[in-house]
Amino acid sequence: AQSVTQPDIHITVSEGASLELRCNYSYGATPYLFWYVQSPGQGLQLLLKYFSGDTLVQGIKGFEAEFKRSQSSFNLRKPSVHWSDAAEYFCAVGNSGGGADGLTFGKGTHLIIQP
Amino acid sequence: SAVISQKPSRDICQRGTSLTIQCQVDSQVTMMFWYRQQPGQSLTLIATANQGSEATYESGFVIDKFPISRPNLTFSTLTVSNMSPEDSSIYLCSVHRGQNTEAFFGQGTRLTVV
Numbered sequence: 001a002q003s004v005t006q007p008d009i010h011i012t013v014s015e016g017a018s019l020e021l022r023c024n025y026s027y028g029a030t031p032y033l034f035w036y037v038q039s040p041g042q043g044l045q046l047l048l049k050y051f052s053g054d055t056l057v058q059g060i061k062g063f064e065a066e067f068k069r070s071q072s073s074f075n076l077r078k079p080s081v082h083w084s085d086a087a088e089y090f091c092a093v094g095n096s097g098g099g100a101d102g103l104t105f106g107k108g109t110h111l112i113i114q115p
Numbered sequence: 116s117a118v119i120s121q122k123p124s125r126d127i128c129q130r131g132t133s134l135t136i137q138c139q140v141d142s143q144v145t146m147m148f149w150y151r152q153q154p155g156q157s158l159t160l161i162a163t164a165n166q167g168s169e170a171t172y173e174s175g176f177v178i179d180k181f182p183i184s185r186p187n188l189t190f191s192t193l194t195v196s197n198m199s200p201e202d203s204s205i206y207l208c209s210v211h212r213g214q215n216t217e218a219f220f221g222q223g224t225r226l227t228v229v
């Protein structure tokens with residue numbers, strides 16, 4: 001069975017500092033990987049996805065993520081965070097159909113931005 | 116992309132009652148999903164609802180507790196039956212347009228059972 005681990009429950013970063021959120025997955029085949037962001041009272045918004053090809057993927061709002069098969073990781077990065085980035089971030093893995101059977105989510109990382 | 120509308124956005128319900136959540140999509144989609152997000156937790160897939168067939172439930176979820184309808188390609192409902200405080204969660208509808216595409220989510224329904 002597939003699984004996703006986000007080891008950091010909370011992360012606090014100063015505004016303007018760089019950010020890296022960790023994600024490790026367990027999946028038997030080539031995974032389809034996603035990062036979603038959930039702001040308070042909001043639904044989930046897709047930040048970026050990896051299906052195949054270039055292992056460094058660019059997303060919205062200045063985020064990027066790198067797929068490392070050898071480490072089973074898909075860490076999310078941003079060079080300079082803004083106060084509006086404070087939110088809950090979820091890493092998810094889908095099956096070979098890109099999640100056509102539903103997604104498996106990590107427990108989430110709560111990002112706090114210090115002024 | 117897909118625009119997904121969920122109703123109600125939130126509700127407070129008495130234990131023992133049932134609530135039906137509606138999910139409307141702005142265009143036809145084959146695959147629709149229902150997730151539960153318990154307080155402070157991640158999302159867990161409840162079931163997959165494809166038009167023209169019975170919903171497929173994940174382990175730990177049963178049709179008697181979470182009946183689902185999918186009458187057409189743009190609409191689905193999830194009912195939370197005989198509610199208890201443990202059912203207090205956010206319930207999210209999601210759609211998927213097929214292979215090699217991403218999933219889109221509604222805003223969710225925040226349910227509190229008292």
